[in-house]
Amino acid sequence: xxxxxxxxxxxxxxxxxxxxxxxxxxxxxxxxxxxxxxxxxxxxxxxxxxxxxxxxxxxxxxxxxxxxxxxxxxxxxxxxxxxxxxxxxxxxxxxxxxxxxxxxxxxxxxxxxxxxxxxxxxxxxxxxxxxxxxxxxxxxxxxxxxxxxxxxxxxxxxxxxxxxxxxxxxxxxxxxxxxxxxxxxxxxxxxxxxxxxxxxxxxxxxxxxxxxxxxxxxxxxxxxxxxxxxxxxxxxxxxxxxxxxxxxxxxxxxxxxxxxxxxxxxxxxxxxxxxxxxxx
Numbered sequence: 001x002x003x004x005x006x007x008x009x010x011x012x013x014x015x016x017x018x019x020x021x022x023x024x025x026x027x028x029x030x031x032x033x034x035x036x037x038x039x040x041x042x043x044x045x046x047x048x049x050x051x052x053x054x055x056x057x058x059x060x061x062x063x064x065x066x067x068x069x070x071x072x073x074x075x076x077x078x079x080x081x082x083x084x085x086x087x088x089x090x091x092x093x094x095x096x097x098x099x100x101x102x103x104x105x106x107x108x109x110x111x112x113x114x115x116x117x118x119x120x121x122x123x124x125x126x127x128x129x130x131x132x133x134x135x136x137x138x139x140x141x142x143x144x145x146x147x148x149x150x151x152x153x154x155x156x157x158x159x160x161x162x163x164x165x166x167x168x169x170x171x172x173x174x175x176x177x178x179x180x181x182x183x184x185x186x187x188x189x190x191x192x193x194x195x196x197x198x199x200x201x202x203x204x205x206x207x208x209x210x211x212x213x214x215x216x217x218x219x220x221x222x223x224x225x226x227x228x229x230x231x232x233x234x235x236x237x238x239x240x241x242x243x244x245x246x247x248x249x250x251x252x253x254x255x256x257x258x259x260x261x262x263x264x265x266x267x268x269x270x271x272x273x274x275x276x277x278x279x280x
Contacts, residue, residue, distance in 0.1 A: 048166050050194050056224030059085050063250040070242040086138045088258045108137050120267045146196040146215040146227030148188040150177045222252045
């Protein structure tokens with residue numbers, strides 16, 4: 001069971017990392033309720049600048065940490081994570097004595113998941129997870145670090161200010177892209193100190209998020225404010241999973257190796273077969 005959950009964790013990571021694939025983009029329509037770029041007067045303009053000021057620059061990142069998964073049964077593991085900005089994300093599962101049992105690599109166009117316990121792997125185009133939505137590696141990196149972004153356009157910055165609205169809601173500051181995705185909107189909430197609290201994905205017409213990434217332990221680093229803990233409730237293959245990830249000792253802008261090698265004699269699987277473990 002624990003070996004199966006270790007593999008499930010790799011798959012859950014892949015799905016969650018491309019969670020924006022739940023959207024289907026709406027074609028541009030003359031709808032003033034979704035295209036009006038007016039900033040609500042409930043929040044001072046300098047709050048927008050303040051959020052941008054918390055977002056530092058970075059090129060590479062590597063860290064240790066822990067992951068917990070509940071998909072009917074529970075699993076926890078130490079991890080290693082490495083990122084090259086806008087290029088690649090690497091996560092290695094090491095549940096016992098630092099021994100790697102699985103790894104996940106996402107690049108601009110590819111997804112690799114390696115299960116060392118059962119000697120099998122997946123190599124697919126990353127579009128298998130994104131459903132045609134223009135999610136980029138940069139978007140996924142921002143989601144994992146707690147940085148606001150616009151899908152396909154990168155991290156929130158001065159140039160993107162006209163494309164997002166800002167308002168207060170239940171004591172939080174909410175930053176949301178103006179452009180909607182069919183059936184859903186997404187928004188980032190911050191506390192009054194401009195530390196990120198959550199990414200909420202909400203069906204239009206509803207006040208309740210259908211999907212939420214919660215951020216905590218937000219600290220100032222060389223790369224700006226970074227969340228060192230995230231919690232996600234998600235659904236993979238119609239099965240509810242709870243997922244948490246924490247980082248420690250993050251290192252920025254050093255040399256990073258992204259290992260794409262698959263050992264000899266491993267059996268290649270398609271993603272559909274691999275996802276089937278959640279139905280067992």
